[in-house]
Amino acid sequence: MSFVQKTIHFTSEITRKLPKNKFLRKLYKRINWLFLKLGANPIVTAKMQDGSLLIVDLTTRTEREAFYTGIYDEDLIHTLLNMLRPNTTFLDVGANIGFYSVALSNFISKNTLNSHVVSFEPFEGNFERLEANILKNAFSNVCTINNYGLSDEAxxxxxxxxxxxxHGSxxxxxxxPTGGFLDEGFxxxxxxxxxxxxxxxxxxxxxxxIDLVKVDIExxxxxxxxxxxxxxxxxxxTILMEVNKPYYASRGVDLDETFKGLVPENYQVYRSDNGHWIKTESYKDCKNLDNVFIIPEEKLTLKGYEIFNS
Structure with a gap:
């Protein structure tokens, strides 16, 4: 391992112990740029705070931050882990390189829950990295990966x-593609x-x-x-779903008309507001880029769902 590569890993050992804030994330971006300019190999292994390992590419923003902080979507994943029950299945729809799949598989393995993760990732580059990350953590017995996406048509x-x-990742x-301006230049x-x-x-x-579903497919x-x-x-x-308004706007989709006809009966929708999960009657109340939990009413009294009743 080169001196620059050793320095990167030494730096991440320090940064993972520091507080998590925007100023430090900007600092990590500049430090990372310098390392890459010095010829560092951008493909590195991130040590996550839960003890799992993720092979990441330092030329991408989301993967870079995971390397320097050891976390990814910490609050959302923590909420899912609290909800996860034994002898159930978690679906990771839009698994990317495995941020959620590895975290849930790690939790299942450590706690011998006898649950299972099923991951879906259609893009070959992401899928290959997802596969490598599952193998690196020896989670193949807990997580089944699939190289296709999920839609309404095969x-x-x-x-x-x-x-x-x-940047070459x-x-x-x-x-x-949405068929709109958001597709241009890619x-x-x-x-x-x-x-x-x-x-x-x-x-x-x-x-x-299937007890939990995470769906983040842009x-x-x-x-x-x-x-x-x-x-x-x-x-x-229970469904954790990203709401990315610009993508829907580019297709001329009305969020409420669309989703209210697709979510099963007797479900409640919650979005985060100043650190609290509040019930919402309209998807239009979401921020431009947001996440919602869509929860069956019968589950709201279960352990792990207390934060939706406060």
Whole structure:
């Protein structure tokens, strides 16, 4: 290992112990830029705060921050871990390189919950890194990975390789084209799409009940829900869903009209407001980029759901 590479890892050992704030994240960005200018290999292994390992690319923002802080979506993942029950299945829809899949698999393994993670990632570069991260942590017995996305139609499609890829990375955020201005200037890659209702019955029916779903697929969430109606109504999972308003606006989609017809009956929607999860009647109340928990009413009294009742 070169001197620069050793220095990067030594630096991350220190930065992971520091407070988490915007000023330090900006500092890490500048330090990282200097390391890369000095010829550092951008592919490194991040030691996460939960003890798991993630192979990341320092040329991408999200992966860079995980390397220097040891965390990713800390509050959301912590909430999911509190909700996770034994003998259940967690679906990671839009798994990227495995931030959520590795964290949930790690928790399941440490606590012998006999639960399972099923991950879906359509872009080949992300999938290969996801596979490497699952293997690196020896989670293959806990996590099943799939190199396709979930939609309302089984077909071959394309995906735009977005900002993370502009500096030469083979991993990062990618989005199925919306047909609008948001697609301009990005390269395309071919992907495969399937329908959850079909693949669950065919390939995963022996797994435990789906209890939790994380879906973050850059404005394609409504297509996923449309292709998952039978499964969602049968299993009634709690859903953590990203709401990315610009993607929906570029398609001319009305959030409330669309999602209220796709979410099963007797579910409540919660968004974060100043550190508290509050019930919302309209997806339009969300910020431009937000996350919501969509929860069956019968689960709100369960352990791990207290934060939605405060």
């Amino acid at each position: 077909k071959t499609s394309q995906i735009t390789l977005r900002e993370d890829f502009k 083979n991993t990062g955020n990618a989005a199925i 390269k395309l890659s071919e992907i495969r799409l399937e329908i959850l209702d079909e693949v669950w019955t065919k390939d995963f029916n022996a797994l435990p009940n 404005g394609h969430e409504d297509f996923f829900l449309r292709g998952s109606q039978d499964t969602l109504n049968s299993h009634r999972p």
